[in-house]
Amino acid sequence: MTRILYALAGADRARPFSPHVWKVALSLAHKGLAYETVPVAFTEIPAIENGATKTVPLLRDGDRLVSDSFAIALYLDETYPDRPSLFGGEGGKALARFVESWAQTVVHTALVRFVVLDIHDCLGPEDRAYFRASREPRFGKSLEAVVEAGVGEIETFAAKLEPLRALLGKQAYFGGAGPSFADYIVFGALQWARIVSQKVILRDGDPVKDWFERCLDLHGGVGRSVTAA
Template identity: 40%
Template sequence: MTIKLYDLAAANPKIMFGPFSWRSRMALLHKGLDFEVVPWRWSDPNIGPKGLASVPVLHDGDNWIGDSWDIALYLDKQYPDKPTLMHGAEGQAAAQFVMSICGAMVFPGAIPAAVYQAYQILDETSKPLFRKSREEMFGCTLEAIHVGEEKGKAGLAAALVPFNETLASAPFLGGDSPTYADFALFGVLKWVDIVSSYRVIDDSSDVGKWFVRLENMYNGYARDVPTVRNTR
């Protein structure tokens, strides 16, 4: 049975952009596992027998796993013969550290550029649900959060400074090859990249070069997915 991964879809179901789902996609690719991505919208019913209400959700045989971190732990435990995601306790700690920086810095740096653009590509039934959820979270309207291209790029670049310093001396956060720490950051940036009408990431920066490097891995899977800019 093919593994299924549920991801957040736009009105155009070809565009799927959940930041946490992208962490799981990259983990599956790194493991070399065959999988199918299933589009899910905010207005769709909860997923699976557990009634999971957010994505990603992984369905593998009789197992239904929600939350990208739990999915990563499951994949390493369930498929130990495949390339590891975290190299034991030290790798888990490194990945959790990167996730904490993403939560404290990268998401806040990306949200002004991305969240209103993400709203705009949703189907009409999902839009009010998304708006209500996010405006309650941020305490203001989506329009008030949104910034233009120049400020969007600058805000994200400022949030990525610590990663630029690290990636100036190594091809990946995991060293010579990617680990889940890389996928944790990549998921956030791929979300921004997919929903934005412009390229938010500076390709000339060390993070930008790392991002392109990961996009080109696994037969260019992440490079070739539909985005707002290449899909009509």
């Protein structure tokens, strides 16, 4: 059986960085499912699997193709129910959507302002042109101006993570004593920053950093298989 994870990468094909792909990489490891990673550039995505998707992750699992990280996690739990659950029941599925919403609206929106130029710089020439042309209109300014405006916000970023910090005062992971897909959702965002940028986003001594380091160690250290920028 062929299991392939299409993963966004820059000029260095060995450094997949998409936060959403990392959610799936950890999920596959969580379930103990072997797979092959196929790196793709932004501008190559439309051509993979005969135009099956506009975005990665895309998972080929035998004759099934599934895109969207949350849909893939649901698919994996449904298809491999005998392996460790990613959600821990219907209530866990419903609330993982809140963690996703929090990660997208709070964590990603802040991080992208710190790392968007680092992302650009790690891309190959064709992707650089695509990335600038597609992202700058969204921000309404140049990538350089986005990052410049975000400099002071790195100092205040820690405060945005306070809900997670408070949670970590009660339990080791979003999933409780062990990790669940919700952990991988937030891990993906911080792993994205770790791989593309040398900026210090999390301070030593921050419980969120300790949790992130624990996540990097999970499942044989799959998160550390790509080194920090």
